[in-house]
Amino acid sequence: MTKRVRVGLYPGTFDPVTNGHVDIIARAATLVDRLIIGVAINEDKGPLFTLDERLDMVKQQIAKLNAEAEIVVQPFDTLLMNFAESVGAQIIVRGLRAVADFEYEFAMVGMNQKLNPAIETVFLMADPTHQAIASRLVKEIARLQGSVAHFVPQEVEGRLKAKFGVS
Numbered sequence: 618m619t620k621r622v623r624v625g626l627y628p629g630t631f632d633p634v635t636n637g638h639v640d641i642i643a644r645a646a647t648l649v650d651r652l653i654i655g656v657a658i659n660e661d662k663g664p665l666f667t668l669d670e671r672l673d674m675v676k677q678q679i680a681k682l683n684a685e686a687e688i689v690v691q692p693f694d695t696l697l698m699n700f701a702e703s704v705g706a707q708i709i710v711r712g713l714r715a716v717a718d719f720e721y722e723f724a725m726v727g728m729n730q731k732l733n734p735a736i737e738t739v740f741l742m743a744d745p746t747h748q749a750i751a752s753r754l755v756k757e758i759a760r761l762q763g764s765v766a767h768f769v770p771q772e773v774e775g776r777l778k779a780k781f782g783v784s
Contacts, residue, residue, distance in 0.1 A: 625649035625739075626706035628697055630657045632664040633773045634674045635755060637747035639682075641712040644741055646684035653704045654679070658694035665756055665780060668692055678770055698732040709736060714743045714751070759783070 627645050631638060631654075646652050656671050664671065672690055679688050693700040701709055709729070711722050719740075726738045743750075750768045759765050759777040766774055778784070 622651055623649040623708075624651045624653065624704065624706045625708045625710050626653045626655055626701050626704060627710040628655035628657060628693070628700070630659060630662055630664060630752070631671050631675050632662070632666050632752050633671070633755065633769060633777065634678055635747070635750045635752055635769050635773075636767075637712065637714070637743055637750040638675075639678050639770065640744050640747055641710065641741050642679065642688070643682050643684065645710040645739075646682065646686040646688055648710075648739070649686055649708065651687045651689065652684075652710075653706060654688065654690045655693045655697075655700055655704075656690060658692055666776070670776070674773055674776065677772055696732075698729055698736065701736050702733060706736060709738045711738060711740050712743055713740050714748045 625645055625648060627642060629638065642652070642654060654675055656668065656675060658668055666674070672692060675690050679690065682688070691704070697709070713719055713722065722740065729736065729738060755765050755768050760781050762781070762783050765777060769777065
């Protein structure tokens, strides 16, 4: 009898990848055999970083993890459930920071279950040290020349400084 490979999908924009994202990735990798990090192509969000930059930042952080699961970074620009089906995901991993996240994610789960009831959504609560971190706020702090050292990996902090011309 062959063992079924458990495939998880953690989708996001990762603009930029934060310490909270890295924490969810590391924890999600303990739940599955293969974890796909789906980097969304969503020009409507007006990302600060290009797709290639976001892919590179995520890959850079994954390389530091000592994960038993295979972790793959892949861009996508389709409906999330279509992407999940195309990569063979049985679960979608979502991180939750606060009640507002839950309300949005709860609505999404209901819609996604109608599209494909075979794919389960798993919520991971943000580590308390990362609950306040949001990519949008990190970018704002960096733009205004504040320190984001507590919120993002060192390499990402350097990229933010370069984007905003901060030395």
